Amino acid sequence: MLSEIIKGRRAVFPVQYNQEPITKIEIETILEAANWAPTHRRTEPWRFKVLQDKSKIKLATFLSETYKISVENFKETKYLKYQTNPLKAGCIIAICMKRDPKESIPEWEEIAATAMAVQNMWLTAHNLNIGAYWSSPTIIDQMHLFFNLEEGERCLGFFYMGKYDDDLPEGTRKSTITDKTEWL
Numbered sequence: 001m002l003s004e005i006i007k008g009r010r011a012v013f014p015v016q017y018n019q020e021p022i023t024k025i026e027i028e029t030i031l032e033a034a035n036w037a038p039t040h041r042r043t044e045p046w047r048f049k050v051l052q053d054k055s056k057i058k059l060a061t062f063l064s065e066t067y068k069i070s071v072e073n074f075k076e077t078k079y080l081k082y083q084t085n086p087l088k089a090g091c092i093i094a095i096c097m098k099r100d101p102k103e104s105i106p107e108w109e110e111i112a113a114t115a116m117a118v119q120n121m122w123l124t125a126h127n128l129n130i131g132a133y134w135s136s137p138t139i140i141d142q143m144h145l146f147f148n149l150e151e152g153e154r155c156l157g158f159f160y161m162g163k164y165d166d167d168l169p170e171g172t173r174k175s176t177i178t179d180k181t182e183w184l
């Protein structure tokens with residue numbers, strides 16, 4: 001049932017991942033789901049970069065070292081997480097958004113469409129028993145120094161994925177949907 005998949009999906013973090021590999025077919029299935037997100041004026045702004053093996057190691061070095069040199073409020077624990085988390089993931093997909101060159105719609109709509117693509121990926125990963133979460137590091141605005149981003153392309157975070165052994169916890173929400181809805 002779709003509602004069970006939606007409610008059962010959790011943010012699953014690198015500390016929970018076992019080292020079982022994620023297959024190319026699984027990654028392609030997850031990416032294919034992204035491509036079916038809705039999109040205003042059919043701009044299809046989502047772009048992805050798949051990082052495995054050596055590129056995960058390079059990302060870990062970039063994230064941790066860039067964090068170290070660029071933040072005022074440096075925290076050793078955060079530095080170590082940037083250094084080790086990418087290595088625990090079976091695969092990391094950089095979430096990017098490339099703006100329509102004609103700028104025919106506002107940027108927020110392109111970001112919203114990309115987020116919808118990520119939700120498709122997250123639900124598909126969950127359905128394949130692959131844990132995932134969207135990571136948005138402090139230094140995300142510096143990712144152009146790591147990737148060859150095209151004109152109008154922005155990195156919005158990372159989709160970490162890994163297989164896991166433990167049962168996922170029940171989800172929690174701070175308030176019900178009734179509290180957030182006004183019926184007019």
Ligand SMILES: Cc1cc2nc3c(=O)[nH]c(=O)nc-3n(C[C@H](O)[C@H](O)[C@H](O)COP(=O)(O)O)c2cc1C
Nearest residue numbers: 009010011012013115133134135136137157171172
């Ligand atoms: C746009 C976006 C960015 C996120 N960035 C982070 C992050 O940087 N670090 C983190 O621990 N979780 C991040 N998350 C995951 C949330 O923490 C998680 O979805 C939330 O706690 C609700 O838990 P659930 O997904 O298991 O229901 C992000 C989620 C979204 C949608």
